[in-house]
Amino acid sequence: MGVINFEELFESKLAKNDIIEPKDWMPDNYRKHLIRQISQHAHSEIVGMLPEGNWITRAPSLRAKLVLLAKVQDEGGHGLYLYTAAESLGTSRDEMLDALLTGKAKYSSIFNYPTLTWADVGAVGWLVDGAAIMNQVMLQRTSYGPYARAMVRICKEESFHQRQGYELMTHLAFGTPAQKEMAQDALNRWWYPTLMMFGPPDVESPNSENAIKWRIKRETNDELRQRFVNQSMPQIEYLGLTVPDKNLKWNETKKGYDFSEPDWTEFKAVIKGNGPCNKERLASRNKSHNEGAWVREAATAYAKKQNENYEAA
Amino acid sequence: MTSQEALFNYNLRLGDTSLILAQRLSEWTGHGPFLEEDLALTNIALDIFGRGKALLEYAAKTEGKGRTEDDLAFFRNDREYFNALITEQPNGDYAKTIVRQALIDCFDLAFYSELSKSKDETLAGIAAKSIKEITYHKRHSFSWVNRFGNGTEESFNRLQNGLNEIWPYAGELFEMNEVDALLIKEGIAVDLSMLKANWEKEISQLLAKANLVAPEGTYVQTGSRKGLHGEHLSYILAEMQSLPRMHPTAKW
Ligand SMILES: [Fe+2]
Ligand SMILES: [Fe+2]
Ligand SMILES: [Fe+2]
Numbered sequence: 001m002g003v004i005n006f007e008e009l010f011e012s013k014l015a016k017n018d019i020i021e022p023k024d025w026m027p028d029n030y031r032k033h034l035i036r037q038i039s040q041h042a043h044s045e046i047v048g049m050l051p052e053g054n055w056i057t058r059a060p061s062l063r064a065k066l067v068l069l070a071k072v073q074d075e076g077g078h079g080l081y082l083y084t085a086a087e088s089l090g091t092s093r094d095e096m097l098d099a100l101l102t103g104k105a106k107y108s109s110i111f112n113y114p115t116l117t118w119a120d121v122g123a124v125g126w127l128v129d130g131a132a133i134m135n136q137v138m139l140q141r142t143s144y145g146p147y148a149r150a151m152v153r154i155c156k157e158e159s160f161h162q163r164q165g166y167e168l169m170t171h172l173a174f175g176t177p178a179q180k181e182m183a184q185d186a187l188n189r190w191w192y193p194t195l196m197m198f199g200p201p202d203v204e205s206p207n208s209e210n211a212i213k214w215r216i217k218r219e220t221n222d223e224l225r226q227r228f229v230n231q232s233m234p235q236i237e238y239l240g241l242t243v244p245d246k247n248l249k250w251n252e253t254k255k256g257y258d259f260s261e262p263d264w265t266e267f268k269a270v271i272k273g274n275g276p277c278n279k280e281r282l283a284s285r286n287k288s289h290n291e292g293a294w295v296r297e298a299a300t301a302y303a304k305k306q307n308e309n310y311e312a313a
Numbered sequence: 314m315t316s317q318e319a320l321f322n323y324n325l326r327l328g329d330t331s332l333i334l335a336q337r338l339s340e341w342t343g344h345g346p347f348l349e350e351d352l353a354l355t356n357i358a359l360d361i362f363g364r365g366k367a368l369l370e371y372a373a374k375t376e377g378k379g380r381t382e383d384d385l386a387f388f389r390n391d392r393e394y395f396n397a398l399i400t401e402q403p404n405g406d407y408a409k410t411i412v413r414q415a416l417i418d419c420f421d422l423a424f425y426s427e428l429s430k431s432k433d434e435t436l437a438g439i440a441a442k443s444i445k446e447i448t449y450h451k452r453h454s455f456s457w458v459n460r461f462g463n464g465t466e467e468s469f470n471r472l473q474n475g476l477n478e479i480w481p482y483a484g485e486l487f488e489m490n491e492v493d494a495l496l497i498k499e500g501i502a503v504d505l506s507m508l509k510a511n512w513e514k515e516i517s518q519l520l521a522k523a524n525l526v527a528p529e530g531t532y533v534q535t536g537s538r539k540g541l542h543g544e545h546l547s548y549i550l551a552e553m554q555s556l557p558r559m560h561p562t563a564k565w
Contacts, residue, residue, distance in 0.1 A: 046348070053343035057336060060556040060565040061383045062366040065339075066359065072342055073355040080348055118556055118565075168565075176563050284344070292346025294471065295407050298464025305463060 112275030125165020331365030409475030462523020484533030
């Protein structure tokens with residue numbers, strides 16, 4: 001028997017749709033790509049707690065408060081599974097947090113938009129979680145085991161969030177005129193930022209061969225965006241609301257909607273840090289982290305003393 | 314006062330205490346000292362909100378005027394709220410939040426364990442469901458008090474400061490009035506005087522373990538049983554109630 005060729009073994013596993021586990025050999029670029037993608041996803045969950053968390057103390061019914069609080073907690077839980085999955089690739093939570101807090105790491109740009117009214121809580125759950133599911137559903141079968149398993153759980157909860165968000169919107173859309181107006185305003189503001197969540201148009205997006213081979217991506221940005229619009233339109237019509245796009249219309253030939261592209265200049269500006277809330281979001285994460293430093297130090301010091309006592313005994 | 318009126322007031326007292334405490338705890342969500350602890354405290358807030366909702370639902374039913382739990386939560390003014398003063402105190406730093414929680418958890422576990430034997434089946438049911446939750450809450454807050462007390466100099470100082478600030482509001486938890494007298498006679502309410510000695514014992518053990526000193530000669534602040542609060546509550550309510558009050562006919 002000759003020397004095992006790790007690279008070939010890895011490739012053959014991918015070809016057979018086998019799962020790669022933390023102890024398996026993997027190429028450096030695969031590991032790096034995953035660490036970056038999973039940690040960015042984790043950061044998105046954590047930063048994503050902020051815009052909706054903004055309404056927890058003001059939720060207008062006790063039931064709505066419980067639903068929202070549980071949702072924001074779920075997002076934190078998603079962050080936790082994902083940080084753990086990334087750690088299995090050899091990075092540490094501190095390293096990842098440091099990248100987030102210093103602004104080096106990216107997170108989903110959508111969370112740099114403000115939640116101005118209660119309807120935004122519904123719009124975020126329905127549209128943003130909805131778009132996230134569409135982007136992420138294939139990751140349940142991605143090649144890296146811990147990531148795939150985390151995504152199975154996350155996608156299940158995200159679908160739940162999407163339904164709850166839509167339910168909230170139905171209360172508003174079929175409620176008082178002021179509530180309906182609130183719902184329409186939220187849809188107007190969240191429509192294009194949500195469409196941006198699928199990434200730049202295919203012509204500008206470098207075709208990532210690896211992402212397909214590693215089962216991280218199945219469909220292109222534009223395909224996903226089109227599917228999202230097709231899926232959302234009947235839901236919007238049911239609510240009696242309209243999208244802020246005069247060009248949107250059904251196209252019988254392609255059996256899908258034609259629609260306007262989002263403003264990609266705005267997209268780039270937000271990614272660069274110039275969205276309405278980039279600075280607040282990062283400042284908020286830094287504030288909690290810094291104010292929590294003494295808590296973490298106390299926990300470490302206490303654990304250390306416990307160990308010493310244990311060893312001395 | 315009829316026993317129905319007494320029960321309504323008793324339910325409001327318990328429901329409001331849970332609601333306002335959970336409202337305070339939920340201010341930490343997304344801002345906790347680290348992720349796991351953010352999730353843990355949010356979990357506790359969820360339990361306590363759930364209990365508050367059940368109690369206010371029952372309050373609305375005992376009132377019998379067609380109001381709902383949401384009407385009670387969102388359309389009463391602070392003078393009509395009966396939450397214990399300790400629950401409306403600002404969170405302060407994490408040490409103060411934790412020590413407030415420990416004092417309350419210690420009381421609540423004893424209280425709801427007793428209430429689970431109430432002759433009132435609804436209250437007994439809500440209480441029975443809460444025991445397991447509060448057992449966990451108490452383990453959580455007590456272990457953090459111990460950790461802060463025996464952690465670093467800073468954590469110890471913060472904990473002692475938090476205790477000093479919150480301590481004057483703890484005694485009110487044991488205050489009773491004609492509502493208690495009437496409902497104790499009917500086997501519905503818990504005789505709070507029976508809980509006090511054990512609470513003091515458990516808390517003094519906890520404080521000793523954490524090297525803390527209870528402030529001496531503190532005057533006990535009271536008033537909530539009569540709907541008299543500090544200045545904090547009306548701000549909590551202004552925030553919490555703003556949306557339903559802006560749209561009084563809306564359903565959410
Ligand atoms: Fe997500
Ligand atoms: Fe999530
Ligand atoms: Fe979600």
